[in-house]
Amino acid sequence: MTKIAVFFGGKISKHLVLVREAARKMGVDLDLVSYNQVCFETGENKVKIRSNIKTHPSLDELGTPSLEKGGFKMKDANDYDVLFFRTTGKHWEEVDLIINSIDNKKKEKGGKDIGDNKGGHKDRPYIVDPLVMYGKPSYACKAWQMLKLKEAGIDVPKSIYGSLWYLYEVMKGDHEGRPYKWPVIIKGSGGDRGTRVFKANNLEELERLVRDLRKSETEEGRRYMLQEYIENEGDFRILVLGEKVLGVMKRARTAKNEFRNNYSVGGTVEVANLPEEIKKLAVKAARVCGLAVAGVDVAFRDNDFKKPVIWEVNKGPQFKGFMKATGIDVPAEIVKYLVSLVK
């Protein structure tokens, strides 16, 4: 029977619980694994996944023990057929430990291309998403995505990357010298759910923004991009699973002084459809970014379906709004997709 591990960091989310419930209903063996469960001992030199400490009532005990130590049941990555790293964020250290614990002989059989969504990895755990296997932490960032998507011939907002003061300086010039007209977007290379996307209508607002964000730049090492502002009456979220589009929803902001369409900042969601070329584009965008389970955010210049522009490709997308809008049983589809990888 196919064994699946879904890794997550921080608190367990409702989304993950839904995925586990879906698996249970379908009779699929799926463990939710917190990065807190990753451990090793130098004497043994083997990275293990221990069973849960009992204080975590929302999680199950891990199944069959491969080793008992201090009352903890131990498993390792090689006990699974599919490893789905749903969150990576602050957990690349653990991710890397797990990846490196996969038997080397097995590891060689994988593809090399980070966009290799197909895999065909018969003898080692199948790793989702590809970027986790072949990538670096920066591959999950928006800046890298802008470069990769552009390189693949996919339109993205025109962007300038650099330190905040540099971004300010380039907009300081006179009309001729400015790269973009007002307003402009300042977007954190990391960040999601609209939390690091800002709009500046003029130089004063940009200066204020830069001053406010400076601390996160110097103290947290965050990076930002300046982007042209693209007029839109909403945007679309396309959910991609491997080579397929699971569905599409339209999102639109409602508040008057809001420019972000994110569901998490109050945007409305409704089921939608898009031309086949756009769906193909979304699958390509996900592949280019090394993602198999992806939420692709797309808008259209001049509201023209011939002019798609991609905001970003989300790893481990949220799907509550998407389920509400489309009625699609996303957790079940994710489980089906994960199972299909080892067939």
Ligand SMILES: Nc1ncnc2c1ncn2[C@@H]1O[C@H](COP(=O)(O)OP(=O)(O)O)[C@@H](O)[C@H]1O
């Ligand atoms: N260049 C832009 N021009 C206009 N609106 C933008 C631009 N970039 C982002 N937005 C708005 O901000 C929202 C969030 O941006 P996005 O890049 O998807 O980051 P997040 O990860 O926070 O969702 C988008 O859904 C869109 O409504």
Ligand SMILES: [Mg+2]
């Ligand atoms: Mg987004």
